[in-house]
Amino acid sequence: MYKNTSGKALRRSIAAGLLAATAMAPAAAHAQSSVEDRLDKLEAMIMALEARMDAQQSAPADPQTQAAVTEMRAAVAETRAVAAKQGELETRVAAVETSDKSGFHIGDTQVTIGGYVKMDAITARTSAGQLGGDTFLRDFLIPSTVPVGTGAGSGWDTDFNARQTRFAIKTATPVAGKTLGTTMEMDFMVTSGGDERITNSYTPRLRHAFVTYDGWTIGQTWGTFFNVGALPDTLDFIGTTPGTVFIRQPLVRYTTKSGFSIAVEQPETTVTTATGGRVTPGDDSLPDVVLRFDKKAGKSAFSIAAIGRQLKVSNDDFGLGSDSTLGYGVSVSGKIGIGEKDDFRFMVNAGEGLGRYIGLNIVNDAAIDPATGDLDAIASYSGFAAYRHVWGDKLRSTIAGSYFKADNPVALTSTSPTDTVWNALANVIYTPVPKLDLGVEYMYVERENEAGLDGNLQKVQVSAKYSF
Numbered sequence: 001m002y003k004n005t006s007g008k009a010l011r012r013s014i015a016a017g018l019l020a021a022t023a024m025a026p027a028a029a030h031a032q033s034s035v036e037d038r039l040d041k042l043e044a045m046i047m048a049l050e051a052r053m054d055a056q057q058s059a060p061a062d063p064q065t066q067a068a069v070t071e072m073r074a075a076v077a078e079t080r081a082v083a084a085k086q087g088e089l090e091t092r093v094a095a096v097e098t099s100d101k102s103g104f105h106i107g108d109t110q111v112t113i114g115g116y117v118k119m120d121a122i123t124a125r126t127s128a129g130q131l132g133g134d135t136f137l138r139d140f141l142i143p144s145t146v147p148v149g150t151g152a153g154s155g156w157d158t159d160f161n162a163r164q165t166r167f168a169i170k171t172a173t174p175v176a177g178k179t180l181g182t183t184m185e186m187d188f189m190v191t192s193g194g195d196e197r198i199t200n201s202y203t204p205r206l207r208h209a210f211v212t213y214d215g216w217t218i219g220q221t222w223g224t225f226f227n228v229g230a231l232p233d234t235l236d237f238i239g240t241t242p243g244t245v246f247i248r249q250p251l252v253r254y255t256t257k258s259g260f261s262i263a264v265e266q267p268e269t270t271v272t273t274a275t276g277g278r279v280t281p282g283d284d285s286l287p288d289v290v291l292r293f294d295k296k297a298g299k300s301a302f303s304i305a306a307i308g309r310q311l312k313v314s315n316d317d318f319g320l321g322s323d324s325t326l327g328y329g330v331s332v333s334g335k336i337g338i339g340e341k342d343d344f345r346f347m348v349n350a351g352e353g354l355g356r357y358i359g360l361n362i363v364n365d366a367a368i369d370p371a372t373g374d375l376d377a378i379a380s381y382s383g384f385a386a387y388r389h390v391w392g393d394k395l396r397s398t399i400a401g402s403y404f405k406a407d408n409p410v411a412l413t414s415t416s417p418t419d420t421v422w423n424a425l426a427n428v429i430y431t432p433v434p435k436l437d438l439g440v441e442y443m444y445v446e447r448e449n450e451a452g453l454d455g456n457l458q459k460v461q462v463s464a465k466y467s468f
Contacts, residue, residue, distance in 0.1 A: 113169055115168050115468060117162070122459060124138065127153045127457075129148075133159075139164075141239075148448065162200075164237060166207065169184050183208050223357070225290050227303040229303075230345050235441040240423065241402065242384075263290045264289055267284035281312065283313060288307060300334065306329070320370070320373025322373075328351050344388075345386045351380070376412060386399070387399055415449060417449060437464070437467075441463070
């Protein structure tokens with residue numbers, strides 16, 4: 001016969017198990033399966049108890065035992081409910097923690113904020129003239145402004161600035177099973193505002209403002225002819241500027257999953273006058289068209305891009321009638337992984353009418369014949385190479401050099417435009433804590449114009465940058 005004493009012992013055993021399971025309910029999410037296992041065992045014990053009670057057909061059922069069984073079942077159900085709520089809470093907490101690491105949500109939209117704060121201390125000298133003080137011309141290398149000729153050298157001039165500091169806001173929203181993204185970014189380079197005398201305050205400027213969705217990019221961002229991923233790791237704003245395609249402008253681009261891109265982009269013709277000056281007519285009627293293919297292979301990445309442009313002037317520009325000509329070019333660039341962390345980066349560019357795309361518009365797109373009004377696209381060749389060596393977890397260095405050569409039609413432009421520019425640089429960058437870079441860089445630049453006049457610039461730059 002089933003005895004009350006054994007029923008009491010069994011009730012105490014099951015109650016202890018329930019108490020233990022309930023105590024475990026607030027544990028971390030990874031313990032959830034352990035709680036469920038214990039509850040499954042307790043239910044099995046209850047079922048076994050009921051089976052034993054049913055087997056005792058000859059004896060009346062023990063009311064206390066039946067009550068205990070009912071209470072146990074209620075306790076198991078309640079414990080399961082608590083555990084389920086705990087699991088849901090842990091999931092929500094984990095989602096919040098993940099969101100905190102990458103921004104925050106506004107409805108279904110994920111918002112992230114990023115950028116960096118950078119301070120540059122630069123001391124530089126020129127051999128053949130003086131760059132004006134209190135101007136962005138001394139904040140970073142602009143090859144076409146290096147003085148040439150017989151002017152007196154400048155001596156070492158020192159400037160501090162924080163103008164490269166930038167701020168970006170990005171969003172990502174699920175739309176029809178895909179992600180609709182936006183980016184807006186600003187900095188303070190080459191803008192008006194305060195001066196070095198009192199405030200050093202400068203007006204923000206728009207860098208990027210674009211939308212991405214299902215392979216499409218619409219808005220202002222890096223031009224498709226420009227491979228940002230090939231840029232060397234330098235303290236100067238660009239570094240190997242003479243040999244670098246550098247363009248940011250409004251565009252519409254479509255990129256396939258296989259790496260092909262096609263884009264139509266902002267047209268803008270720059271023309272060299274008979275005295276070597278620059279005119280931007282503003283009469284462009286067709287967008288620049290760019291095709292590009294990107295390929296990744298392990299730690300390496302490569303890009304080849306081709307561009308076609310219509311260069312155009314109208315009668316109201318020079319009073320010589322209207323004319324247009326074709327501009328075109330090719331750029332091959334990439335980054336080759338070497339060893340565990342080192343890399344070699346390069347870019348080679350060639351074409352006619354590439355003017356404003358190369359080296360911050362070292363020469364113009366075309367020259368105009370003052371007799372006929374015909375446009376003559378200016379040919380150019382350029383490129384750079386850079387090697388980055390990682391010394392350890394906190395120290396790295398880059399050595400780099402670049403070169404630019406133009407074929408100006410001097411009969412139409414005079415001999416003042418740039419013929420060649422080259423530069424070389426080396427740096428050491430120390431990262432004491434993640435995202436904080438402290439570095440020093442030396443750069444030498446030499447420029448020569450079509451008249452054979454030359455000049456050089458030497459620059460030492462010390463920078464501190466914290467990315468967020």
